[in-house]
Amino acid sequence: MTDLPDIWSLSSSRLSVSxxxxxxxxxxxxxxxxxxxxxxxxxSIAGExxxxxxxxxxxxxxAVIMVGQRWDSQIYVRNKIKACEEVGxxxxxxxxxxxxxxxxxxxxxxxxxKDPSIHGILVQLPLPQHLDEGKVLDVxxxxxxxxxxxxxxxxxxxxxxxxxxxxxxxxKGCIELLIRSGVEIIGKKAVVIGRSNIVGLPTSFLLQxxxxxxTVIHAFTENPEQITSAADIxxxxxxxxxxxxxxxIKPGAIVIDVGTSPVEDPSCEDGYRxxxxxxxxxxxxxxxxxxxxxxxxxPMTVAMLLSNTLDSAKRMLDFT
Amino acid sequence: MTDLPDIWSLSSSRLSVSxxxxxxxxxxxxxxxxxxxxxxxxxSIAGExxxxxxxxxxxxxxAVIMVGQRWDSQIYVRNKIKACEEVGxxxxxxxxxxxxxxxxxxxxxxxxxKDPSIHGILVQLPLPQHLDEGKVLDVxxxxxxxxxxxxxxxxxxxxxxxxxxxxxxxxKGCIELLIRSGVEIIGKKAVVIGRSNIVGLPTSFLLQxxxxxxTVIHAFTENPEQITSAADIxxxxxxxxxxxxxxxIKPGAIVIDVGTSPVEDPSCEDGYRxxxxxxxxxxxxxxxxxxxxxxxxxPMTVAMLLSNTLDSAKRMLDFT
Numbered sequence: 001m002t003d004l005p006d007i008w009s010l011s012s013s014r015l016s017v018s019x020x021x022x023x024x025x026x027x028x029x030x031x032x033x034x035x036x037x038x039x040x041x042x043x044s045i046a047g048e049x050x051x052x053x054x055x056x057x058x059x060x061x062x063a064v065i066m067v068g069q070r071w072d073s074q075i076y077v078r079n080k081i082k083a084c085e086e087v088g089x090x091x092x093x094x095x096x097x098x099x100x101x102x103x104x105x106x107x108x109x110x111x112x113x114k115d116p117s118i119h120g121i122l123v124q125l126p127l128p129q130h131l132d133e134g135k136v137l138d139v140x141x142x143x144x145x146x147x148x149x150x151x152x153x154x155x156x157x158x159x160x161x162x163x164x165x166x167x168x169x170x171x172k173g174c175i176e177l178l179i180r181s182g183v184e185i186i187g188k189k190a191v192v193i194g195r196s197n198i199v200g201l202p203t204s205f206l207l208q209x210x211x212x213x214x215t216v217i218h219a220f221t222e223n224p225e226q227i228t229s230a231a232d233i234x235x236x237x238x239x240x241x242x243x244x245x246x247x248x249i250k251p252g253a254i255v256i257d258v259g260t261s262p263v264e265d266p267s268c269e270d271g272y273r274x275x276x277x278x279x280x281x282x283x284x285x286x287x288x289x290x291x292x293x294x295x296x297x298x299p300m301t302v303a304m305l306l307s308n309t310l311d312s313a314k315r316m317l318d319f320t
Numbered sequence: 321m322t323d324l325p326d327i328w329s330l331s332s333s334r335l336s337v338s339x340x341x342x343x344x345x346x347x348x349x350x351x352x353x354x355x356x357x358x359x360x361x362x363x364s365i366a367g368e369x370x371x372x373x374x375x376x377x378x379x380x381x382x383a384v385i386m387v388g389q390r391w392d393s394q395i396y397v398r399n400k401i402k403a404c405e406e407v408g409x410x411x412x413x414x415x416x417x418x419x420x421x422x423x424x425x426x427x428x429x430x431x432x433x434k435d436p437s438i439h440g441i442l443v444q445l446p447l448p449q450h451l452d453e454g455k456v457l458d459v460x461x462x463x464x465x466x467x468x469x470x471x472x473x474x475x476x477x478x479x480x481x482x483x484x485x486x487x488x489x490x491x492k493g494c495i496e497l498l499i500r501s502g503v504e505i506i507g508k509k510a511v512v513i514g515r516s517n518i519v520g521l522p523t524s525f526l527l528q529x530x531x532x533x534x535t536v537i538h539a540f541t542e543n544p545e546q547i548t549s550a551a552d553i554x555x556x557x558x559x560x561x562x563x564x565x566x567x568x569i570k571p572g573a574i575v576i577d578v579g580t581s582p583v584e585d586p587s588c589e590d591g592y593r594x595x596x597x598x599x600x601x602x603x604x605x606x607x608x609x610x611x612x613x614x615x616x617x618x619p620m621t622v623a624m625l626l627s628n629t630l631d632s633a634k635r636m637l638d639f640t
Contacts, residue, residue: 002585015418040332049512061448103606133481134481134482139525151472151475151479151482152471152472154475154478154479155470155471155472155474155475155476155478156355156471156473156475158475158521158525159471159474159479159517160515160517160521161454161517162454162471181606186540187540187541187542189542195478195480195528197479197481200495201478201479201480205478208536209514211538211540212540213535213538213540213541213542214535214536215533215534215535216528216533216534217533218528218531218533220506220507220531220532220533221507221533222509222533227533276588
């Protein structure tokens with residue numbers, strides 16, 4: 001039985017009470033403020049980046065490859081770049097046209113693999129359908145895979161006793177939220193809804209590494225609500241707005257909502273608003289801890305990307 | 321959603337009724353005869369090996385590395401070598417002393433990696449405690465990893481949409497038994513007891529690839545019997561004799577017992593007998609399908625090793 005890898009320790013101190021909001025009305029759940037928690041993490045990353053620059057005259061570098069013009073990808077990439085700037089991480093974006101070839105993406109990757117000023121590379125997913133995600137990611141240098149999507153990282157995350165170089169950002173953010181909200185994971189029944197390679201699958205591995213009893217629910221699961229309503233911890237990453245109703249949740253359970261879907265709403269400035277997998281209004285009266293959408297897991301994902309990039313730079317530059 | 325990799329198809333035809341024994345007394349379960357099923361598989365492997373030899377004048381080669389003198393390892397290795405001989409696969413064993421160094425095991429591995437007459441290499445586990453299993457296995461050439469324990473194989477097994485070069489033998493044998501007993505896995509609730517890297521973990525991935533809803537139970541799980549008794553399929557790989565009692569099992573469930581522990585028994589010739597994780601006498605009256613110990617999963621493991629070695633030789637020699 002091993003604990004989580006060392007790289008985990010950076011930001012795993014417990015949550016200060018001030019960043020948990022107890023709302024004293026009908027709601028019973030603590031609402032975890034991912035934005036505030038992530039700000040604390042970013043601030044300590046900024047301090048580390050400064051210290052690195054002062055000591056060795058170098059800063060971490062992140063390269064982002066974006067293919068096509070997906071509106072959501074553009075927002076995500078913009079947020080990542082902005083977050084890099086704020087903590088002093090150097091960043092650059094390579095934009096490729098939607099109809100580019102696998103070879104073109106690979107050649108961009110190879111260039112960043114060789115660039116010693118780049119310590120983290122990420123390919124913004126999903127790629128256009130004509131590109132084979134696996135073939136593209138296979139080219140990405142393992143030691144710069146800050147998204148942690150390389151199968152060897154996945155294997156090393158799954159296999160107890162092994163240690164991945166990087167833990168995927170969103171799953172890492174979910175576990176950080178659990179740890180920082182004081183939740184003891186060991187021995188708990190945990191359910192992960194969704195089994196994507198990006199979120200569901202690695203989250204299930206992480207929960208298992210923390211010795212939870214984990215069940216993964218997916219499109220072929222019958223009566224999912226029976227399974228979720230027995231769980232102490234529910235992490236939902238299905239991408240289906242309001243799927244998880246109040247009666248899916250055991251009273252007092254901890255609910256982490258990864259789902260972020262745009263739903264049309266003319267009353268909002270952009271004509272839409274972001275909605276989670278969990279029917280928040282119902283769940284907030286049943287759960288003991290819940291994350292909102294937006295402002296829950298989302299900001300944590302970005303903070304974990306910065307953290308992985310910093311860790312990578314420290315490792316490559318042998319800076320402690 | 322992908323199906324299992326191509327290498328799966330070799331031996332996945334359904335079970336002929338003759339190899340399932342319905343016992344008409346108090347027992348309600350079909351008892352799967354792993355020995356008989358594996359004989360059928362071995363026989364078709366023998367045919368393929370013959371065809372290969374006739375067409376290209378070559379046969380598959382398996383190298384086994386054994387460190388130390390564990391009595392159980394010696395039995396397992398002897399069985400594997402004997403099984404190779406029976407189907408025409410060339411085999412060789414390198415025995416190293418208990419106190420050998422990591423470098424010595426690695427150098428044996430490197431020699432077999434380079435040997436073109438060897439298509440599969442396995443290191444009999446467990447290794448003596450002073451040897452780092454991970455460091456040793458890292459040297460094993462991925463394309464000869466017929467045990468499927470390399471983390472990249474594990475990662476590719478876990479990640480839906482990826483395909484591992486090899487599926488670990490015991491988990492592959494368990495799924496073969498399920499498929500051959502006509503069990504539909506999709507949508508079923510499956511519980512895997514134990515999360516070893518050799519059996520529990522990869523079995524959970526395989527069941528999930530077949531679209532079961534999978535829960536993994538381990539030492540930190542509270543009230544495991546509550547979880548198992550809701551499952552349609554139980555695969556037990558804990559190595560604890562008679563742990564799974566009759567009341568752990570839902571009436572009509574399918575029970576695959578991987579556990580094989582020696583228990584002292586003066587009435588037996590060797591002074592001991594092999595016992596599974598499942599209390600067979602109780603479970604056989606509750607389950608609808610059950611595997612015995614010995615004679616259930618064990619023979620399937622050896623058959624899958626032969627199958628993996630044949631597949632590897634075909635791939636390396638480009639023989640179809």
